[in-house]
Amino acid sequence: MTSRRRKTLLFIMVALAALLPPAAFLAISWFQTVHEMDGQLNRYASTVVDRSDEIFGSAESTLAALSKQLEPHCGDATVQALRRTVYESLYFQEATLSANGSVLCSSQRVYDTPQPIDYAENRVVPERGIHISPPVALARENTVSIIIHYRAGDTAMLGLQLNPVLLGDPVRKYAAEDEVTLLVQRNDGAILSQFGFSPTMPADELKGNRVLRQSSRYPIRVVAVGSPTWLLHSWRQNALIFSSLGLLTSALLFVLLLYLARHQFSPGASLHDALVDGQFHVYYQPVLDTESGLCVGAEALLRWQHPQLGLVMPGMFIPAAEESGFIVELTKWLMGRVVTDVAALLKENPRFYVSLNVSPQHFDDPKLLADVKAIFGERVAPNQIVFEVTENQLMNEDKAQEMMKNVRAMGTLLAIDDFGSGYSSLKYLSSFPFDYLKIDKTFVDAIGTESVTAGLVDTIVQMAGQLKLKTVAEGVESPVQLTHLRRLKVNCVQGWLFSKALPTDQFLAYVAANKTYVLGPGAAQRAKYG
Numbered sequence: 199m200t201s202r203r204r205k206t207l208l209f210i211m212v213a214l215a216a217l218l219p220p221a222a223f224l225a226i227s228w229f230q231t232v233h234e235m236d237g238q239l240n241r242y243a244s245t246v247v248d249r250s251d252e253i254f255g256s257a258e259s260t261l262a263a264l265s266k267q268l269e270p271h272c273g274d275a276t277v278q279a280l281r282r283t284v285y286e287s288l289y290f291q292e293a294t295l296s297a298n299g300s301v302l303c304s305s306q307r308v309y310d311t312p313q314p315i316d317y318a319e320n321r322v323v324p325e326r327g328i329h330i331s332p333p334v335a336l337a338r339e340n341t342v343s344i345i346i347h348y349r350a351g352d353t354a355m356l357g358l359q360l361n362p363v364l365l366g367d368p369v370r371k372y373a374a375e376d377e378v379t380l381l382v383q384r385n386d387g388a389i390l391s392q393f394g395f396s397p398t399m400p401a402d403e404l405k406g407n408r409v410l411r412q413s414s415r416y417p418i419r420v421v422a423v424g425s426p427t428w429l430l431h432s433w434r435q436n437a438l439i440f441s442s443l444g445l446l447t448s449a450l451l452f453v454l455l456l457y458l459a460r461h462q463f464s465p466g467a468s469l470h471d472a473l474v475d476g477q478f479h480v481y482y483q484p485v486l487d488t489e490s491g492l493c494v495g496a497e498a499l500l501r502w503q504h505p506q507l508g509l510v511m512p513g514m515f516i517p518a519a520e521e522s523g524f525i526v527e528l529t530k531w532l533m534g535r536v537v538t539d540v541a542a543l544l545k546e547n548p549r550f551y552v553s554l555n556v557s558p559q560h561f562d563d564p565k566l567l568a569d570v571k572a573i574f575g576e577r578v579a580p581n582q583i584v585f586e587v588t589e590n591q592l593m594n595e596d597k598a599q600e601m602m603k604n605v606r607a608m609g610t611l612l613a614i615d616d617f618g619s620g621y622s623s624l625k626y627l628s629s630f631p632f633d634y635l636k637i638d639k640t641f642v643d644a645i646g647t648e649s650v651t652a653g654l655v656d657t658i659v660q661m662a663g664q665l666k667l668k669t670v671a672e673g674v675e676s677p678v679q680l681t682h683l684r685r686l687k688v689n690c691v692q693g694w695l696f697s698k699a700l701p702t703d704q705f706l707a708y709v710a711a712n713k714t715y716v717l718g719p720g721a722a723q724r725a726k727y728g
Contacts, residue, residue, distance in 0.1 A: 232407065239378065239409035239422035245369050246380055246420045247411045253289050253364065254346065254416050258328045260287065261348030261356045270295065270354035272303035280305040283358075290358040291343060296321075297354040320345045323355050330418065332388040333362050344390055362391035370394060377428035379404055385417040395425055469515060469524050473531060477503050480535045481699035484708065485553070485670065485692045488684050493709060495551040495584075497692060498536050499699050500528070512555075525557040533573040539702045541577045543709065553584035553613060553634075561587070561598045561605075570610060580609030584634060588615045599630055606631045613670070617658065627665055635662045637688070639673025646678045659686045 260283055268276045272295060280293040284305045293305040299321045300312035315321045319331035324347055333342035343359035350356045363370070365382050373380055373394035381401055382391040389401065396404060407424045472478060478500060485495040502510035519525040536552055544550055560566050574583060585605065602612055613634030614627065627635070637658055644652040655671075662669045671683050674693030683691055700708060 235407055235424050235428070236409055238376065239407060239424050240411065242369055242373055242376075242378055242380060243409050243411035243420045243422040246365065246382060246422075247413050247418075249367070249369075250365050250382055250418055250420070251413055251415050253360065254328065254330065254418070256287070256289060257346045257358050257360070258348065260290075261328065261346070261358065264293075264356050265348060265350045268295070268350070268356075270297060270351040272308050277303055277305070277308060287358075289364055290360055292359040294357040294359070295350070295354065296347075296357060297351070317345075320347070320357075322347065323349055323353065325349070328416075330384060330390065330416070332384065332390050363393065365391040366393035373422075377425035379423045379425070381421045381423070383419050383421065385412075385419060390418065396423075469519050469522070469528065472502060472504070473528065477505070478528070478531070479503055479701065480532065480539060481701055482540070482552070482705040483692050483699040484697045484705070485551075485690050486696050488680075488688050488691050493712070494549065494690060495553065496540070496705065497553045497555075497586075497699075498532060499555075500532060501699075516557075520557055520559060523559065526560050526563055529554070529556055529560050530569055530573065533569070536583075537573060537577055540706075543706065544578050544582045548579065548582070551582045551584055551611070553586050555615065556585040556587060558587060558598060561601045566601060567604055567608065570605070570608065581611060584611040584613050586613045586615040586634075586636065602630050606633075616672075627661075627667070632667055634670055635665075635667040636670045636672055639693075642671050642673050642679055642683075642693075643675075645682045646676075655682070656686060659688055663687075 264279060264283060268279055276295060280295065280303070283293045284290055295302050295304070296315065297312070300314050301309060302312050303309060317331070322329050322331070326349070329347045331345040331347070333344055342362065344362055346358045346360060347355045348357070362382075366373070366380060369380070370393045377395045379392065379394040379396045379399070381389055383389050392398070392401070401421075404423045406426050406428075409422045410419055411422075412419045479502075481499045481501050482496040483499060484493045485497060486492060487494045500512050500516075502515055504510050516525065519528050532554055536554065540552055544552065563569075570583075574580070587602075606612060611633040612631060613636055614630070614632045615636045616638040617635050635658070637655060641651055641655045641658065645655060646652070659669055668689045670690040670692065671679075671688050672692060674680055674683065674691045674695045676695060679693075680691060680695060697708060
């Protein structure tokens, strides 16, 4: 994954961390509120179903008992029985005896002339059990009644009148407070009673969540409707709690992502992304033999082609790579690129070498020897590779010394880089198996000046000779410096006097055009200095 995609993904994750938890918890609070509302509606509906079953069950048992006791005519015994039924009942307003579509008598009076029943529902004689007739209107309480009929003969039937309001006790008051409307209906949809928040609104105009409970004993059902305002009010209460949890979750995720971002956008991660994105390139600075002026090698140098900063020099990113531990991976990549770029050149010219700057961390890595063998293998001769190590970075002396001896045993050469810039140069020269000593540019710059360090180059070269080390002077920029170094018999030089570090194609073109890598008789006479 490229760094841009990684950053984009991290940005998306941060945005989601900020938005998703509150949104998710709000959604959860909504579903929780709906669930709670449905539970409350179910409780209301179940209570009313149980209440209705109780009342209609009482009506059925009462009427069944009367039908066995009474003859289907309005004698004194019949009227007394009807009156006693209402008097002893908790629910019913009036009891009646009807025949042939007319009321003969009731618990209140005996009709001299039977009273025709106008409402067709109230003339229905049930085959068995009870028939429940809905009230004609629900506009005013106590003025209409549900009529419950029971067969008492071929054409006769007993009836009980029930105030529809009674079906809503004892939940009617609480339902109104909770903005719940309850409808008791026959299974065909005829409304027997409606009460609660909207007792007069047509059933098809009621808005909100609905729950239906069916009676298991009678052909009736109860519909509970919760108003949208009750739902929203309850949701606001839940949302306050859940949104707090969502914000807390967002904060925790943000802290986690901040930690990840610090890791992802750390110098080490940025360098890893740059490597994956192909932003690193290798430049080669020619190394010339001081006597002949011929190119005998090159130093491989990393360059970072940053998309915003342009070409970044190693001094800007190598410390970050070392601090993050990414330097080992970067060095392995550099080795591979050297093989890709100049393996053919090295094979054609066995005395040509390439030097690479290797971090001391790599000498602490037990896989270094395996890496060198795997990367260079048979494509590059071991003595054509020189590993350069800066003296002031050799921290784990014993371990580094052991690893260097193993590397040297493979045939790969070693150089101490920037010699003289550290604080223990003599100690390192005597302790480590170096082949080359590279004189720091600071001392080369002092040649021909009145600086107190002007004469140190002479001392360094003399010391290297005593230790049988080849010398390479870095940063040679003037003929005066070159003349002095030749007089001291410094082995090799590199610097802008000859060439700056070049991209691979330009370096190979430079070598091919100048034949600087051709060694043999007369080479010194062909050397040119400018």
